[in-house]
Amino acid sequence: MKPYPFTAVVGMPDLRLALVLSSISPAVGGVLVRGEKGTAKSTMVRALAGLLPSVDVVDGCRFSCDPESPDPGCPDGPHEGAAAAHRRPARLVELPVGAAEDRVIGSLNLERALAEGVTDYQPGLLAAAHRGLLYVDEVNLLHDHLVDALLDAAAMGRATVEREGVSVSHAARFVLIGTMNPEEGELRPQLLDRFGLTVEVASSRDPEQRVQVVRRRLAYEADPDGFAAEYAASDAELAEDIQAAQRLLPSVKLPDDALRQIAEVCASFEVDGMRADIVTARTAVAHAAWAGRDEVSTEDIRVAARLALPHRRRRNPFDAPGISEEQLDQALQDAQPDEPGPPEGPDDGPDGPDDDGPGSGSTPPPSAEGGPGGEPRQGDPGGQPGGDRRHGMVERAGKAFRARAFEVKGTGEGERGRRSRAITDNGRTIGVQPSSVREGRPHLVATVRAAAPHQRARGRDGGGLRVRKPDLRFARREGREGNLVLFCVDASGSMGARARMREVKTAVLSLLLDAYQRRDKVGLVTFRGTGAELALPPTISVDAAASRLDELPTGGRTPLAEGLMEAARVLRVEGIRDPRRRPLLIVVTDGRATSGADAVARARAAAGLLDGVTSVVMDCESGKMRLGLAADLATHLGADHVPLTEVAADALTGVVRARTSGRAA
Missing domain, CATH: 3.40.50.300 (P-loop containing nucleotide triphosphate hydrolases)
Structure with missing residues (x-):
């Protein structure tokens, strides 16, 4: 087909x-x-x-060497002289x-x-x-x-x-x-x-275009060969255009003025390193060849920048890729070579005509409604601080910081990552094991050592070492694994103070960034009012978790028991789906349980469902009068109790230094 x-x-x-x-x-x-x-x-x-x-390839070469210019280092070579070749x-x-x-x-x-x-x-x-x-x-x-x-x-x-x-x-x-x-x-x-x-x-959201997509797909499935024949001529024409551009490519010129424009564009978008400049230059040359030109133009650079720069502007995993067309146009205009213009008129200043109208290239001032062009500022949905109050208060997270590292207890065998100790395919060698236990890359020294005593019995006569499969030894290596980090976040009214919820979201966002860097899966359970919900099923998309967290409203009672039971359910189901990935539960709460009869007793009972799960209780209680309920919950969970102010790595360092200096005194 x-x-x-x-x-x-x-x-x-x-x-x-x-x-x-x-x-x-x-x-x-x-x-x-x-x-x-x-x-x-x-x-x-x-x-x-x-x-x-x-392409023409040398006969018998597993590496597809070109007979006109074979690879001198080809493992199947050398291909000297007029090697036999075929086209494929x-x-x-x-x-x-x-x-x-x-x-x-x-x-x-x-x-x-x-x-x-x-x-x-x-x-x-x-x-x-x-x-x-x-x-x-x-x-x-x-x-x-x-x-x-x-x-x-x-x-x-x-x-x-x-x-x-x-x-x-x-x-x-x-x-x-x-x-x-x-x-x-x-x-x-x-x-x-x-x-x-x-x-x-x-x-596409255009109904006509969607109809066309479906019609063509159904026609292809009904008769693949007949459908392909209808477009054979257009495909052949496009293939010829590509080959023509490939032939023209070596002769396309990239003048200094074009290089200056490329450098100006990349600098204006503050991309890191020089790869962006090089890729943009190569793409602009390819676009000029595609257009049939022998010299790179501003339009070629514009197209190249639109394709080469968006993904290089990301500073952290929560940034969306993209570039501003207005900024691109301005950068290209600023890098244009100076050309002699008309003489200055009586109303023209040293910078040209005094004109602030449309098309002057000036940036419109921020409006009273938000950012440039009247768009709402980031973090203020609808231009209103506090977000949508119909479903509770919404408070945005602050800037993420470097978070304290938490590990799952013991040694696992999960997916490669950077959080907890695990037996992995890479890492430091901690021992060797026979081939009956593990397959993979043999350990050279251990294999030679195992085969050496048997060489006389195997009739070795001075040739190579005679190795049998039972002699093979494989390295046992200890490295790091990625885990499932499940956040169970209290979004009740007791957390609704704007300053506190902002601190909570900032801390969780920082832990999400840490999970991203450590190659973890993340999930998000929230509880407020009368129940709990799985706001984000376990996923490797930490930016999706950050988005859900940012939109999380607060208000209502505190159904702590329901939150813990939902977390236990999610971990049980995920343990069936991905049994090798060990979980880390982070409960973000002040420890209050106020929803339903016997709320505190039910919360303690729910904690028993999480027995054996490595857990952290992030204590959000603040103020001079503290009840210590989060510490009590940590005791029932067998979890580490970490105050909100000690989530940052710098804060932990300060605590350790203070305790160390106190002992020394």
Whole structure:
């Protein structure tokens, strides 16, 4: 069955352009496609492979070497002289989310290296994608070390495997395309920066366009080959245009004035590092070639900046990507080379005509209703402080700070992360174990030590070491794991004082940022009035949790028991879904229980449902007269009791210093 035609996809001009520019110039660094589910991200990427020109490869080369310019370091080489070659279509290689590192970058056969003294390299997906497309669906769900390896290969054009002192390297030049749904979690900013371009896609709200999408999809499913034939001519024409742009690309000029504009734009948006400037320049050159020009223009730079800069403006995981079109236009205008203008008139000052009207380029002053252009200031929904009072008071969080680190007790075997101790695939070696216990990378020294006593019995005659499977030993490594951090937040009236709730939300936001940095899943349970609700099911999207927290209203009684029971239910269900990820419960409350009969007794009983769960009670009680109810709850939960003022790492340091100095005195 033929893939869906590229030119049959309805709408999404930015994604279409970004994919084409990356195909023209793979040095751009690939494309990250962000968007909600069901927006044809995968369909368009798979269709792109059919537009790429076929490639000539050396016969028998597993690394797709070009016969005209073979890789001198190819593990299957050297390819000297007029090597036999054949032509094949450009490949689209898809990387599954659960792929292991050896499957991605390749692996060395350590047993053959020990027994036969040869380097037997098994190529991975990066080798298969050389001179083609590498597509990673749900790239935000990949382990960070795999994303690092992908982006390193895409940037350097080579993949390297180093293991037990043996190093193998091969060419790996490909167009990297990743897709992700932001609702399922974000990539770290430093990984986002490694993607050349980014595009936000969303489903159309135009009924006519939606009808057209459905009609074409149904027609394709009814007759895939016939539908593809209808668009074969338009796809072929687009493929020819891409090849023409590829031929023109080396001759496109990037003048100094254009480089100055690029530098001015990147500086005005305060992006970190120089990668933004380089990617913008490469994209502008590719766009000029696509437009058939031999020199980069301001329009090329404008298009390149719109695609290359939005994801590089994020300062923390809670920032939304994007750039201001007005700021971009102003930066381009400021960087324009000076040109002689008409002589000054009697009413013209040294800076030009005295004109504050529309089109003068001046920024409109903030209106009385909020920010520039009358938009409400961030943090004041509807322009009114305090938010929507129909469902309770809403108080915004302040600026996040570096939070104190909390760990789950014991040693786990969960997903790789940075919070709690765990037995993982990386980390420091704490022992070795036989192959019957664990599979993975053999431990070289332990394997040699196990095989050495048997060499005489195995008839070794001076050749390589004779290794059998029972000799293999595997490293037992201790590292860090990510956990499920479940916040159970009291949103009752006793928490409703604006100053207190602002402090609470700021502390929880800081803990969310800490969870993001430690690769945790997070969930949010809130309780107020007469019950509790799961405001956010466990997810790796900490920005979604931050958004729910920011909109959290307060008011009503305190159903503490219901909150704890809902937290126990969520942890029980999540334990079935993801049993390897150990939980950390953070209860944010002043300890009061005022909803229903025997509220305090029921809360104590509910605490028993959380027996064995590592818990922290964040005590929000303030003032001179304190009841100590949160400390009592911590005792029943077997939890750490942490006052709200000691959540910050700096505050904890101060407490430790004060206690240490007191003992010394």
